[in-house]
Amino acid sequence: MDPLSLIVLGALAVIIAVILSLGLRGPSASAKAARQAEAERRAAEPVSTEPGSRGEGAGASGAGDDAEPAAPSATGEHLSERPAETPTAPATRLGRLRARLAKSNSALGRGLLALLSRDTLDEATWEEIEDTLIMADLGVDTAGELVEALRERVRVIGTRDPETVRELLREELIRVVDPSMDRELAVAGPDGEPAVVLVVGVNGSGKTTTVGKIARVLVAEDKDVVLGAADTFRAAASEQLTTWGERVGVETIRGPEGSDPASVAYAAVEAGKGSGADVVLIDTAGRLQNKRGLMDELGKVKRVATRPLSEGHRIDEVLLVLDATTGQNGMKQAQVFAEVVDITGIVLTKLDGTAKGGIVVAVQRELGVPVKLIGLGEGADDLAPFTAEGFVDALLEG
Numbered sequence: 001m002d003p004l005s006l007i008v009l010g011a012l013a014v015i016i017a018v019i020l021s022l023g024l025r026g027p028s029a030s031a032k033a034a035r036q037a038e039a040e041r042r043a044a045e046p047v048s049t050e051p052g053s054r055g056e057g058a059g060a061s062g063a064g065d066d067a068e069p070a071a072p073s074a075t076g077e078h079l080s081e082r083p084a085e086t087p088t089a090p091a092t093r094l095g096r097l098r099a100r101l102a103k104s105n106s107a108l109g110r111g112l113l114a115l116l117s118r119d120t121l122d123e124a125t126w127e128e129i130e131d132t133l134i135m136a137d138l139g140v141d142t143a144g145e146l147v148e149a150l151r152e153r154v155r156v157i158g159t160r161d162p163e164t165v166r167e168l169l170r171e172e173l174i175r176v177v178d179p180s181m182d183r184e185l186a187v188a189g190p191d192g193e194p195a196v197v198l199v200v201g202v203n204g205s206g207k208t209t210t211v212g213k214i215a216r217v218l219v220a221e222d223k224d225v226v227l228g229a230a231d232t233f234r235a236a237a238s239e240q241l242t243t244w245g246e247r248v249g250v251e252t253i254r255g256p257e258g259s260d261p262a263s264v265a266y267a268a269v270e271a272g273k274g275s276g277a278d279v280v281l282i283d284t285a286g287r288l289q290n291k292r293g294l295m296d297e298l299g300k301v302k303r304v305a306t307r308p309l310s311e312g313h314r315i316d317e318v319l320l321v322l323d324a325t326t327g328q329n330g331m332k333q334a335q336v337f338a339e340v341v342d343i344t345g346i347v348l349t350k351l352d353g354t355a356k357g358g359i360v361v362a363v364q365r366e367l368g369v370p371v372k373l374i375g376l377g378e379g380a381d382d383l384a385p386f387t388a389e390g391f392v393d394a395l396l397e398g
């Protein structure tokens, strides 16, 4: 058979296969797929994140600091008629994420292992190892400590066997990441009340995306979730959150653009309590115009949000979302937030976009708060619980 007839035959086979598969899926399946694709496209749409795009003083409803929250002006969107997506089972998700993490951080792991397998581990090589760790954003002190400890152990054991040295490096890395920290999300409220999780961080760090991803994880665990769109700064922000909610069939409480974030948070908690939800996730705006303004806004959200709940039930979890690619800059922002509000956990996003996994250690040490979750992509299931062992193994797998 000549090449031309082969090509024609091949093309025919492909066309037949496509027709067959369309026929098998039927119209409803393809409609659902189209809706899903559209939802995905909308959720992935980049949003403008420049701070201060609203004139100061706009949204005056937030002015009175401890004013009673306005009657819930928020509008819940009930979308139960719409088919919601089912999140990937956690096991599958973790496997995929581990592979991605290993890939993104391979530079660090490979670099360290290559240095450690050199014929001579002289002064210069140890310095290179230390530099590699510093370049991975581990922090100068931590890098120094780690190299000191590793050097001592290699000397005592007196072995240069690559497997042994690799295991020593693994143990020392796990030690600095600190496996003893409690990384459970506080998503169990007291009897009959939802747990309230407040998500804070600068614009563009990935707060809204993270709230959406956490909602999916919770829904997959059979929890009832309500979202609060307390980033009322731009209408697009609540749109974006609502889209995430729709995808997993979760209600989003929102207010008009420029309305008081605290009253939206209040309305979300009230709705969550009313419907017997397990968790209320509150997304916030991250304007860093000045520390005072941020403190006032987040402080008020914190105080007002829990008013529908029983006496003494405070916000259960305050998650600081930090973009791992911002390095030292991100660390400074983290410090400002930590001064303004009591952070109980860190979500490190965009670890897929950097080989500098050491930031995990640096930020934990700086704030004294555990990294609880890591973001590894823009996809809906690209969020993983953080464990010291899992993270270090991913670093060294590359």
Ligand SMILES: Nc1nc2c(ncn2[C@@H]2O[C@H](COP(=O)(O)OP(=O)(O)O)[C@@H](O)[C@H]2O)c(=O)[nH]1
Pocket (backbone or CB within 6 Å): 044, 045, 046, 047, 049, 201, 202, 203, 204, 205, 206, 207, 208, 209, 210, 286, 321, 349, 350, 351, 352, 353, 374, 375, 376, 377, 378, 382
């Ligand atoms: N690569 C990557 N992108 C992310 C991750 N998390 C969020 N993003 C993207 O970062 C951008 C800002 O996210 P968004 O949630 O709107 O940030 P917010 O302003 O803090 O609410 C969006 O384009 C997200 O898709 C992540 O873990 N990896």
Ligand SMILES: [Mg+2]
Pocket (backbone or CB within 6 Å): 207, 208, 209, 231, 237, 283, 284
């Ligand atoms: Mg946002």
